[in-house]
Amino acid sequence: MKIGIDKIGMYTPKQYVDLVELAKHRRVDPAKFTIGIGQDKMAVAPLSQDAISMAANAAAKILTAEDKTAIDLVILGTESGVDNSKAGALYVQKLLDLPNRARVLEIKEACYGATAGLQYAKLHILQNPTAKALVIGADIARYGLDTSGEVTQGAGAVALLVSAEPKILALDLATSYFSEEVPDFWRPLNQMIAEVDGKYSNEQYIRFFKETFADYQTKTKYGLNDYAALTFHLPYTKMGLKAMREILPQVDEAKQNELQQHYQQETLYGRQIGNIYTGSLYLALLSLLDNDAILQPGMRIGLYSYGSGAVGEFFSGVLQPEFKAQLDPMYYLDLLAKRQKLALDDYEAQFTAQLDPESENQALTDDDPFAKYYFAGIVDKKRVYKAK
């Protein structure tokens, strides 16, 4: 039985900051941001879009009534949770009107949470082949104004429908993971912005990639030549390339060029959105599938997930015969094109407001035409989410 990704949907908020403008404002050469880091724009979530509403919006894009009836597992991978106890996935279940006869939970391990969810879902479907699982990665990445991490902020969500006989990507059962406590990035309780040791985090990302890729090679005997493309967790689009360069000497020049060409396609969405933490690997996968005309059914795609702290995992899957019919690239072209550029004063004012999101009795509205759901405020200490 094949198990894997049957559908994939994405949401990112309607506002962005132009990073050339930000670079000039911060007195940095714009080429550092656009070439050195590899980012052009970063998505900024308004107060009315948090990890929960973005997750529901990403899932709403792909789910039919038939899918909803079959879902008996809902996992939200997030590090931008809105509650220290309750799983954000419960709000998502209610918003999307998903069955109550379901296991619904949240997983946290930095950017790795959605991958943990995907692997859990894979085993769940192995035991329950007629069921479907919804796995969502949703986050808002915040490092602070005028910090070196600022250019790598972003916001958004990616939803995966996992099933038997998947229409997009059948995942191999084999997978390679590696975990070790490292102080590269963390966010203390009650702090809205992350702490990071940037250069060290880059090194750990690469170290964990080399560990997991080599282990997967030993386990499966797949060499780099067996992959049409490798997809990466993309905190910024240069990062995956730095990791890939470490293993490119394993293949000849023609294959190296081929892998780097595919890599460009997987960075197209991330370049305009930024780091969405748990969803970033799957945003890269969606970008590759939507934009790469060369990919064909039967080709193998590698996936590298990295969550600071840190856990890395490398796994792979094979593109299915009808994968192109499941995609909707024009929708995302439209969504990205219709976003509004934020003036830098507004961005800075909103950023400061986001640091105090819990104040009572704010009634929030949301006019994003691509968002069906939004966070409407806090009433009697309870978070209120609404559908439009």
Ligand code: HMG
């Ligand atoms: P920085 O110190 O501002 O930048 O930090 P830099 O001085 O290292 O420059 C960056 C690159 O731009 C360099 O290229 C420069 O040469 C180049 P590289 O040597 O790396 O190839 N550059 C230029 N290029 C063209 N024209 C110029 C120019 N000037 C410089 N004029 C850093 C950059 C990414 C460290 C910072 O933004 C940061 O701390 N970001 C947040 C941390 C991060 O994203 N880490 C990634 C790995 S950890 C991870 O992925 C997990 C994470 O997603 C969290 C989670 O798991 O939840 C972050």
